[in-house]
Amino acid sequence: MTSNSKLTVAVLFGGRSGEHDVSLMSARSILTALDPARYNVIQVGITREGAWLTGENALAALEKNDTIGLRPVALFADPSHPGLYLIRQNGIEKLADVDVYFPVLHGTYGEDGTLQGLLEMADVAYVGSGVLGSSVGMDKIIFKDVLRAHGIPVVESVVVLRSEILNHLEETVRRAENVGVYPLFVKPANLGSSVGITKCRSRSDLAEGLMEAAQYDRRILIERGVPNPREIEVAVLGNDQPEASIPGEIIPGADFYSYDAKYILDSSQSIIPAAMSAEQCQTICDLAVKAYTAADCAGLARVDFLLDSQSGEIFLNEINTLPGFTKISMYPKLWEASNLPYATLVNRLIELAQERKSERDHTVRAYRRKP
Ligand SMILES: Nc1ncnc2c1ncn2[C@@H]1O[C@H](COP(=O)(O)OP(=O)(O)O)[C@@H](O)[C@H]1O
Numbered sequence: 001m002t003s004n005s006k007l008t009v010a011v012l013f014g015g016r017s018g019e020h021d022v023s024l025m026s027a028r029s030i031l032t033a034l035d036p037a038r039y040n041v042i043q044v045g046i047t048r049e050g051a052w053l054t055g056e057n058a059l060a061a062l063e064k065n066d067t068i069g070l071r072p073v074a075l076f077a078d079p080s081h082p083g084l085y086l087i088r089q090n091g092i093e094k095l096a097d098v099d100v101y102f103p104v105l106h107g108t109y110g111e112d113g114t115l116q117g118l119l120e121m122a123d124v125a126y127v128g129s130g131v132l133g134s135s136v137g138m139d140k141i142i143f144k145d146v147l148r149a150h151g152i153p154v155v156e157s158v159v160v161l162r163s164e165i166l167n168h169l170e171e172t173v174r175r176a177e178n179v180g181v182y183p184l185f186v187k188p189a190n191l192g193s194s195v196g197i198t199k200c201r202s203r204s205d206l207a208e209g210l211m212e213a214a215q216y217d218r219r220i221l222i223e224r225g226v227p228n229p230r231e232i233e234v235a236v237l238g239n240d241q242p243e244a245s246i247p248g249e250i251i252p253g254a255d256f257y258s259y260d261a262k263y264i265l266d267s268s269q270s271i272i273p274a275a276m277s278a279e280q281c282q283t284i285c286d287l288a289v290k291a292y293t294a295a296d297c298a299g300l301a302r303v304d305f306l307l308d309s310q311s312g313e314i315f316l317n318e319i320n321t322l323p324g325f326t327k328i329s330m331y332p333k334l335w336e337a338s339n340l341p342y343a344t345l346v347n348r349l350i351e352l353a354q355e356r357k358s359e360r361d362h363t364v365r366a367y368r369r370k371p
């Protein structure tokens with residue numbers, strides 16, 4: 001804590017991912033919600049190229065793509081030089097000590113464990129999951145394996161490699177078809193926002209979808225399509241005792257919840273709470289918390305389900321460890337509907353980051369001989 005007993009919070013946004021712009025929107029809402037009586041806020045904007053820049057209006061500068069007035073800033077992996085440093089032509093200069101880092105970064109280099117690795121090395125408190133939870137949550141293939149190991153229902157799937165797609169397309173298509181009847185969904189293992197995802201209705205769609213996905217990742221997941229799926233989302237909050245919000249439902253404004261349906265078309269809707277029986281609701285919340293714990297998540301995550309509207313079967317689809325966080329995003333809206341207003345939620349996330357850091361400080365790092 002700083003001398004005036006306010007907490008210094010560094011909010012990190014932008015980033016080297018396809019979800020750069022979404023991150024800026026989430027950060028805008030979070031910065032507005034951080035109470036100046038309670039927090040000193042440092043804005044750290046990460047450009048699409050990965051440069052870390054600071055300034056009082058770093059967010060506005062990144063939004064306008066005019067970063068000339070911002071100053072390069074760095075966090076060292078070495079915990080003996082804590083805090084943020086300005087990088088000047090003639091050397092470095094301490095900018096400030098930081099109590100909590102708040103990554104508001106979606107996708108690669110933000111939500112996937114890489115940034116969390118730096119924050120762990122630096123031994124600082126930060127909002128959200130650690131290296132493991134973030135990377136497991138990011139990788140759709142490994143995440144499904146973890147869920148299967150915990151008996152959590154997931155849609156049938158197969159995995160193929162880019163090299164198999166490029167060198168043996170026909171054979172790979174046939175192997176992918178073994179997963180079930182069309183439609184099939186092809187997904188790169190490690191992206192978000194539906195980038196590189198194709199709904200395939202035929203063998204030729206599948207071949208095209210595999211080629212498309214292979215541009216984005218080395219490992220590709222092919223899933224059986226859930227017929228007439230209902231898309232249910234639950235917000236989870238906490239560290240060792242995570243809690244689930246009430247579930248909400250997304251009605252995609254397109255054939256499926258594609259990139260365009262998420263960000264470009266204005267036709268997708270959310271319904272909170274989702275219309276379902278108390279029993280279904282309980283099952284979904286329990287599965288969400290179970291998956292969150294299984295993947296070693298912390299702080300927050302949004303857990304997304306696909307419900308077969310005919311059979312009533314529930315499948316856990318994916319987890320987002322740094323979900324969209326604008327005022328109208330599903331994650332904060334689900335908590336608002338569960339009696340946790342936006343600003344209180346942000347305060348709670350910062351507390352959870354501090355609690356996790358003090359928990360981590362209790363870990364013994366060297367061998368201690370038993371007496
Ligand atoms: N197995 C499936 N059956 C039916 N629809 C699916 C399936 N998998 C994905 N979808 C559709 O594709 C969208 C994006 O897939 P998802 O796995 O959530 O990837 P992302 O991480 O990009 O959001 C989902 O919201 C849903 O509309």
Ligand SMILES: [Mg+2]
Pocket residue numbers: 193194304318
């Ligand atoms: Mg999704």
